[in-house]
Amino acid sequence: VLIVMFPSILFPTPSRLINNRLISIQQWLIQLTSKQMLAIHNQKGRTWALMLMSLILFIGSTNLLGLLPHSFTPTTQLSMNLGMAIPLWAGTVITGFRYKTKASLAHFLPQGTPLPLIPMLVIIETISLFIQPMALAVRLTANITAGHLLIHLIGGATLALINISATTAFITFIILILLTILEFAVALIQAYVFTLLVSLYLHDNT
Numbered sequence: 001v002l003i004v005m006f007p008s009i010l011f012p013t014p015s016r017l018i019n020n021r022l023i024s025i026q027q028w029l030i031q032l033t034s035k036q037m038l039a040i041h042n043q044k045g046r047t048w049a050l051m052l053m054s055l056i057l058f059i060g061s062t063n064l065l066g067l068l069p070h071s072f073t074p075t076t077q078l079s080m081n082l083g084m085a086i087p088l089w090a091g092t093v094i095t096g097f098r099y100k101t102k103a104s105l106a107h108f109l110p111q112g113t114p115l116p117l118i119p120m121l122v123i124i125e126t127i128s129l130f131i132q133p134m135a136l137a138v139r140l141t142a143n144i145t146a147g148h149l150l151i152h153l154i155g156g157a158t159l160a161l162i163n164i165s166a167t168t169a170f171i172t173f174i175i176l177i178l179l180t181i182l183e184f185a186v187a188l189i190q191a192y193v194f195t196l197l198v199s200l201y202l203h204d205n206t
Contacts, residue, residue, distance in 0.1 A: 004074050007061035030057075033192075036197050044099065045206040048199075056195040062143060063187030067151075067180070071112070075190075076145045081137035088198050089133040095204025104205060136197055143190050147183040154179060 014023050034053055037045050066073025073106060074080050095102040108125045109118060154176045161169035 004062070004080075007058060007065055011057065012059060037196060040203050041199070042206060044095075045202050046198075048202055051088075051193055052199055055088070055198065056191050059084075059140070059194055060188050061095035063191060064184065066144070066148070067183055067187065073144060073148065076148060077139055078137055078141045081140050082133065085133040085136040085194075085198075089136065089201060092198070092201040092205045093129070095202070100205060107204075119163055132201065136194060140190055140194050143186060147179075147186055151176065151183060152181055 010028065012023055019027070023146055033056060034049055037052060037091055038049055041048075062075050063073065065071060066075065092189075093104075107129075108122050154172060156173045158176055161172055
């Protein structure tokens, strides 16, 4: 619980009339991301702005903190990612059935479907709908876990090669640095992808 709550402490809260550079950059990035993500939404969808921004900040900061040595990354746990994905997905679906009932039901059966294929298509569309939260959670878990495993394996190989061949160990160490830089990018990209997909599900249902 402490590890999950810790990232929120790192974001400074503006308490002065004129902000410093750090808070100004933070607000500019949040504003830029929210504009890009909410541009496709109507007034009903934009009420989710605070939720979406909180989500991207939480996942991004948790992923980045997980790259520190001897740290734990909560987003490598499928249970936690499902705990985020299922309520958000369910919220978008319930919103759709509440405000756009006909359109939401129409997704289960594409227009112009031949009569014999109707039962099969309804089953397929229903399964695809229920797979959405699983896909959200598994994508985030797999990407973060794979990156951490690669860093762990290459780091172990570098230590093992130091006593065998200094040149090979140096090359492996350079690969490790490049992979770590890539993982910083992946940590932020996966936070954006997770939030963007939730935003798209919301767009389909508002």
